[in-house]
Amino acid sequence: MATDELLALIDRLEAVLAGSELDELEVEVGETSLRLRRLSATSPSAVATIATPGAVSPEGQESDPSGAPGHHQVLAPLTGIFYGSPSPDAAPYVQVGAEIQAGQVIGLIEAMKLFNEIKSDVRGRVVRLVAENGQLIKARQPLIEVAPG
Numbered sequence: 001m002a003t004d005e006l007l008a009l010i011d012r013l014e015a016v017l018a019g020s021e022l023d024e025l026e027v028e029v030g031e032t033s034l035r036l037r038r039l040s041a042t043s044p045s046a047v048a049t050i051a052t053p054g055a056v057s058p059e060g061q062e063s064d065p066s067g068a069p070g071h072h073q074v075l076a077p078l079t080g081i082f083y084g085s086p087s088p089d090a091a092p093y094v095q096v097g098a099e100i101q102a103g104q105v106i107g108l109i110e111a112m113k114l115f116n117e118i119k120s121d122v123r124g125r126v127v128r129l130v131a132e133n134g135q136l137i138k139a140r141q142p143l144i145e146v147a148p149g
Contacts, residue, residue: 006136007081010034011112072122073130073142080111082118082131082143092133094144098126106144109137124148 013025013036026035076082084092084107094106102123108115128145131137 006032006034007112010036010079014112068127068145070147071127071145072124072148074106074118074120074122074144074146076109076118076131076137076139076141076143078109078111078116079139080109080116080137082133082135082137083108083110083115084129084131084133094126094129096126096129100124100126100146107131118143120144120146122146122148 009027009029013027013034016022016025024035024037026033028034084094086093086108094100094104100106100120100123102120104120105117106120107118109118110116124146126144127147130142130144137143
């Protein structure tokens with residue numbers, strides 16, 4: 001399923017969930033599954049989970065979610081499409097070796113046709129760019145690794 005189709009499906013299913021009395025909605029299309037849960041008074045945020053089997057890095061190796069020892073991973077706060085620069089022709093927000101500050105924008109995530117600035121939660125030197133431009137990112141997935149300092 002293409003990324004645009006998947007995001008459109010999420011939008012439609014969210015509308016179905018909002019217009020019903022269901023608390024949870026789960027859909028499977030091929031090898032992709034999607035689960036939406038209604039925001040309740042006790043939950044801190046709504047949850048959208050997308051699972052696709054065999055998430056693999058470009059080198060063909062399984063991604064290491066833990067990162068290198070001593071490095072901090074800046075995690076995606078929501079699911080959507082990651083962009084490393086403000087526009088296709090612009091320079092990236094961060095590059096490997098760059099010094100960044102806490103609160104500095106490191107990228108954008110497009111979710112539900114809105115662009116959300118993603119900011120670093122730590123000061124330090126960028127040692128690895130985990131997310132690729134245009135990649136579908138899940139909530140809590142690492143975007144960059146930083147050597148704090």
